[in-house]
Amino acid sequence: MYPFAVIPKFVKRTLALRRGISKRWVLLVSSIVLCCASLPETGQAQSVGATSAPNSATNSATLAPLGQEAIYMYKGADRQKWLLEHAKTEGSLTLYTSLAPTEAAPLLKEFEKRYGVHVEVWRGLSDGVLQRVLNETRAKRYAVDVVETNGPEMEILAREKMFSEFFSPNQADLPQNMIPKHRMWMPDRVNFFVVAYNTQKVKREDLPNHLEGFLTPRWKDQLGIEATDAEWMGGIMNALGETRGTAFFKKLSEMKPDVRKGHILLAQMISQGEVQVGLTIYNANAQSFKLRGASIDWVPIEPTLARPQGIALTKHAAHPYAALLFADFMLSPDAQKMLNDMGRPPANTKVKSELNNFNYVLTEPGLVVDEAEKWGQAWGKLFLTK
Numbered sequence: 001m002y003p004f005a006v007i008p009k010f011v012k013r014t015l016a017l018r019r020g021i022s023k024r025w026v027l028l029v030s031s032i033v034l035c036c037a038s039l040p041e042t043g044q045a046q047s048v049g050a051t052s053a054p055n056s057a058t059n060s061a062t063l064a065p066l067g068q069e070a071i072y073m074y075k076g077a078d079r080q081k082w083l084l085e086h087a088k089t090e091g092s093l094t095l096y097t098s099l100a101p102t103e104a105a106p107l108l109k110e111f112e113k114r115y116g117v118h119v120e121v122w123r124g125l126s127d128g129v130l131q132r133v134l135n136e137t138r139a140k141r142y143a144v145d146v147v148e149t150n151g152p153e154m155e156i157l158a159r160e161k162m163f164s165e166f167f168s169p170n171q172a173d174l175p176q177n178m179i180p181k182h183r184m185w186m187p188d189r190v191n192f193f194v195v196a197y198n199t200q201k202v203k204r205e206d207l208p209n210h211l212e213g214f215l216t217p218r219w220k221d222q223l224g225i226e227a228t229d230a231e232w233m234g235g236i237m238n239a240l241g242e243t244r245g246t247a248f249f250k251k252l253s254e255m256k257p258d259v260r261k262g263h264i265l266l267a268q269m270i271s272q273g274e275v276q277v278g279l280t281i282y283n284a285n286a287q288s289f290k291l292r293g294a295s296i297d298w299v300p301i302e303p304t305l306a307r308p309q310g311i312a313l314t315k316h317a318a319h320p321y322a323a324l325l326f327a328d329f330m331l332s333p334d335a336q337k338m339l340n341d342m343g344r345p346p347a348n349t350k351v352k353s354e355l356n357n358f359n360y361v362l363t364e365p366g367l368v369v370d371e372a373e374k375w376g377q378a379w380g381k382l383f384l385t386k
Contacts, residue, residue: 095144310365332348
C-alpha cells in the first residue's frame with residue numbers, strides 16, 4: 001500500500017485534479033487509504049444475472065500448466081474452445097468498473113448467458129476504482145481480475161505495474177492510435193467532450209462552428225462547464241497552441257460560465273433549461289438524456305476532444321481465463337454494438353456509429369497524467385477561485 005509520504009506524485013496529482021480538491025486533502029485521502037487497507041471492504045459489490053457461481057476463488061494453477069503470461073498471450077488455433085473450457089472451470093470473475101449500472105447490467109447479463117461464467121461486479125467513480133485497486137494490491141489482496149475505467153486512471157495503474165499485457169483477436173479492430181505503447185490496457189469505449197444545448201432555448205443553427213465563437217456577448221450568462229475538467233483545458237490548449245489557447249481561456253473566464261460538479265448533473269441541468277449550453281459535456285451523457293426524451297441535444301464543435309476508456313487484466317488475477325474471456329467479449333462487435341445502442345461511443349471500428357463519426361482530437365492519457373498538476377492549477381485560478 002502507499003504510505004502518504006511515498007505515494008507517487010502522479011497519483012496525488014491526478015486524484016487532486018479529478019476530485020477538484022486541494023493538496024492537503026490528497027494527504028488526508030492517502031492517510032485514510034493507509035488506515036483502511038487492512039479493513040474488509042463493503043463497497044458496492046453485487047451479483048449481476050442469475051448464473052450461480054462459487055464464492056471462493058479457483059486456483060488456476062490446478063487447471064493447466066500455463067503461467068498467466070502464457071494464458072493472456074495465447075494465440076493458438078484452438079484458442080476460443082480452450083479459453084471457454086478453462087473459463088467455465090473457473091466459473092467466475094471479479095470486475096471493477098466505472099460504467100453506469102444501467103449500462104453494465106445488460107452487458108454482464110449477456111456475457112453470463114452466453115458463456116455460463118458469473119461476474120461479480122464492484123462499481124464506483126473512476127477515482128474510486130483507482131484507489132480501490134491501489135489499496136488492495138499494495139495490501140496483497142488480489143480480489144479483482146478485470147479493471148474497466150477512464151484512460152488516465154488506467155495509465156496510473158499500468159505505471160504501477162498492476163496490469164499484464166493480453167492478446168485478443170478483437171484488438172485488430174480497435175483504433176491503433178488509442179492503444180498505449182505498453183499495451184497493458186485496451187480501449188473499449190470513448191468519451192467525447194462535446195457541446196450540449198437545451199433544444200427549447202437554443203437553435204442548432206445558432207451555435208458557432210468553433211469553441212472560440214462562444215466568446216461573443218451573445219453567449220454571456222448562458223454557458224456552463226464541469227468543475228473538474230482541467231483535462232479539457234489541457235487538451236484544448238494543446239490543440240490551439242499556447243498563445244491562442246491562453247487567450248481563449250482568459251476570455252472564457254471573463255464570461256463567468258456556470259461551474260457545476262458532475263457531468264451527469266450538468267447534462268441534466270441543460271435538459272431542464274437551467275443551463276442553456278454546456279461546453280464540456282460527455283456526449284454519452286447527453287445522448288442518454290436525449291434517448292429518454294429530454295430537451296437536450298449535442299454537437300461536436302471543434303476542437304472536439306476524445307478520451308479513450310480502457311479495459312485491463314490484473315497481474316495477479318485469480319481467474320485469468322475468465323478475465324481474458326470477458327475482455328474478448330467487451331472488445332467484440334456484439335458488446336460494442338450494445339454500448340452504442342445505450343448511447344456509449346464504441347471503440348471497435350467494425351461498429352459504425354453516429355456517436356463517433358466526426359473529427360476529433362485524441363487526448364493521450366499518459367500526457368493527461370503528466371500534466372495534471374499544471375492544468376489543475378491553471379483551471380482552478382480561472383474558474384474555481386471566486
